[in-house]
Amino acid sequence: QKEVEQNSGPLSVPEGAIASLNCTYSDRVSQSFFWYRQYSGKSPELIMSIYSNGDKEDGRFTAQLNKASQYVSLLIRDSQPSDSATYLCAVNTGGSYIPTFGRGTSLIVHP
Amino acid sequence: EAGVAQSPRYKIIEKRQSVAFWCNPISGHATLYWYQQILGQGPKLLIQFQNNGVVDDSQLPKDRFSAERLKGVDSTLKIQPAKLEDSAVYLCASSLKGESGYGYTFGSGTRLTVV
Numbered sequence: 001q002k003e004v005e006q007n008s009g010p011l012s013v014p015e016g017a018i019a020s021l022n023c024t025y026s027d028r029v030s031q032s033f034f035w036y037r038q039y040s041g042k043s044p045e046l047i048m049s050i051y052s053n054g055d056k057e058d059g060r061f062t063a064q065l066n067k068a069s070q071y072v073s074l075l076i077r078d079s080q081p082s083d084s085a086t087y088l089c090a091v092n093t094g095g096s097y098i099p100t101f102g103r104g105t106s107l108i109v110h111p
Numbered sequence: 112e113a114g115v116a117q118s119p120r121y122k123i124i125e126k127r128q129s130v131a132f133w134c135n136p137i138s139g140h141a142t143l144y145w146y147q148q149i150l151g152q153g154p155k156l157l158i159q160f161q162n163n164g165v166v167d168d169s170q171l172p173k174d175r176f177s178a179e180r181l182k183g184v185d186s187t188l189k190i191q192p193a194k195l196e197d198s199a200v201y202l203c204a205s206s207l208k209g210e211s212g213y214g215y216t217f218g219s220g221t222r223l224t225v226v
Binding site: 004008042043044045046088090098101102103104 | 144151152153154155156159167200202215216217218219220
């Protein structure tokens with residue numbers, strides 16, 4: 001059973017702070033990693049993908065991958081109230097193109 | 112580019128009734144997925160189509176759920192008979208190819224309530 005674990009939160013941060021969201025996975029052969037943002041009542045939206053160890057930056061978002069420790073994280077710099085949403089981590093293994101989703105972490109950015 | 116279209120947006124039915132959901136993927140996307148998202152959980156794959164063929168339906172409860180993708184474009188997902196635990200949002204997603212490196216584009220979903 002492939003597992004993707006996320007703390008359900010909520011994670012509450014003040015506006016302008018860095019929000020750090022974490023995800024661990026159980027399958028060592030996982031190769032592709034994704035972060036989706038889901039606003040309440042809306043469908044998930046892909047915001048980041050990462051495939052190799054290290055950091056990948058896109059605007060205020062940075063994805064970090066450490067395959068040895070089996071975790072992937074998402075940093076959101078200069079957090080805004082509009083970033084308040086649930087962030088879903090998704091992981092797929094080399095043998096499957098179907099990602100397994102975590103349950104998501106609720107982020108609240110308060111003014 | 113038009114997104115993934117789904118209908119209806121909301122549906123309320125009584126247990127043991129049947130229901131059907133419709134999805135039209137992004138034009139040219141060969142791969143189509145149906146996901147079930149129960150409140151407070153991440154999406155769970157029900158079925159994947161590549162064109163009009165089924166690639167993975169290992170998590171589809173086949174005693175009550177069925178899906179088809181005729182002509183490799185639109186898809187329908189049916190539940191018959193519905194149970195209370197089927198209450199969830201049913202998401203359709205499509206991608207250009209089967210490789211997840213392209214990421215998914217999700218539709219707006221159908222929120223099903225079984226009473």
